Amino acid sequence: MKTYKLRILFIAICTSLLFVQCADDDDNGNIIMQVTCDDGVQNGDEEGVDCGGTACAPCDTTLDFSGTYTQEDIMGRPGVNTVFSGSDNVKNNFNTSIVSDRASFQPTFEATLELYHDVYAQSLGIDPADLDYETNILGLDAPTFTTVLAQFDALQVAPNGPTTYFDGTNALTGRNLGDDVIDISLTLMFGGTSGTRFDGNNGTPQLTSDGVDAGDRDFSLGFPYLETPNE
C-alpha cells in the first residue's frame, strides 16, 4: 500500500476514534470488602496475604521490601536489542541504558541494518554496494527507521482504540499476543517501499515472512490471556 494512502487511513481512523471514547465509570465498587483467609489475596483489613487483621491468623513474618534495585534487562518493542545491537557488548549496554538516552545506539543500529543486506548480497554474488536498505512502507529511510528503533523504543499503546502492532492499515497502538511481530519486522527491514521487495516472488529471496503463524495457540482467552503451559 502506498504510504500516502496509509496516512489517509490513519487520519480517518483517528478521526473516527474521537467519537468513541468511553467514560470509565464501571470501576467503582469493585473493591473486595469480603475477608476470606484462604483466597490468596490481601483484602479487608488483612496485614498480608490471608493473615493479620481481625479475621485471620496473625502474620508470622513482616515482609521486607527495602533496598535499591538496579536494572539488568529492558524491553520495549520485540527484537530491537537482539536484532540491531550486533555485538555482545552493545547488547549488554542496551539492557542497562534508559529509553530516553539512546541516541548513541542509532549509528550501530543503522550499520547492522545495512550489514544484514550486505550479508545477503554477498551470498547471492551481488556487490554489497548495490544492495542497501530501501525506505520502508512506513516511509522511513534508514537513519529515521533506526532512530525510531533506538530512541523511541517503547510500545505505543493507545487507550482509546483497538490494539495492533501493524495490520496493514493501523499501526503502533500496542502489541497483541497474536500479532505477527516477526513478519512485520522483516517487512519493515526488507520489504522496501512496497513491502514486497524481497518476498520470494519474481525471483527474489523470501525475507519478509518466516512462514510460521501462531499455529494452534488460542488468543481468545480471557484473563490471564496466555494459555496453560505446554506439558
Next chain:
Amino acid sequence: MKKTKLFAAIGGLGLAMLAVFLIAADHIDAPDVAGTTTDIADFYAFEGDDPNKTVFIATLQGPLIPGAVTDNAQFDEDVMVEFNIDNTGDFVEDLVIQAIKRGDSMYFFGPVGPTQTGLSSVVETSVARNSVKISTSADVQTSSNNGMTFFAGPRRDAFYFDFNRFNEVISGAVAPEGFLPPGQAEDFFEELNVLAVIVEVPNSMLGTAPPHVGAAVGINGLPPAYNVWVTTKRKQ
C-alpha cells in the same frame, strides 16, 4: 568506502557471528542477562476484554522446556519486574507498576509515580499493595482489587518464530531461497513455556495519553498513545 565504514562501525564483526544475532523477541538477548532470573523473554501491552483497561504482560526466563524445567522455574525475590508508563511523551516513566515475589505470592505496587526514575528503583511501599498467589500449571490463581487484575506463574509462550531457519537465512546458508514457505517452516517456540507476570489496569489510572510519537517521524494520524516498556531490576 561506505561498506568499509559500516564494517568498521560494528567493530569488525565476522559473518559467522551473524548466525547468532537474533534469538527471539527478547529471550536470552544478551550475555550478561541470559539464563538469569532477570532475563525478559517478551513484552505485550494491549486493550483488555474491557476496552477501558490495558493489559501488561511480561514473560521471563524463557524458553522453558515443558515438564520439570517449567515446574521448577521460580520467580526471584531479589528481582523486581517493573512496567513503565510514559504519559507525557518524553520517554521517561511517569508511572510504574512494580511486581516482586515474597513467599508464595507476587506483590504489586502502583500505578504510582516513582520515587526516582531510571536505572535504580525502590519498591514503592507508600502506596497500597496488591497481591496474588503464584500459580502453578495445575493451580491457576488470579486476584482483583480496585479495578485491577493480577496473575503470576508459568504459561505457554505466545511468541512464534522459525528461529533455526532465521539463523540459516542471515548467514547466507540458504540463499537464494530465504525463509521457508508455510507448511515447511517450523515454529521454534510452539512447545515451550515462560514465566508470566500479568496485570490489567483501568486506563483511568494511567493518566491522559500523549500525542503519538509517530508524528515525530512523519507518521501522522495515529491516536494518542502511552509509551510503555518493561524492566527487570535486581536488589543490590
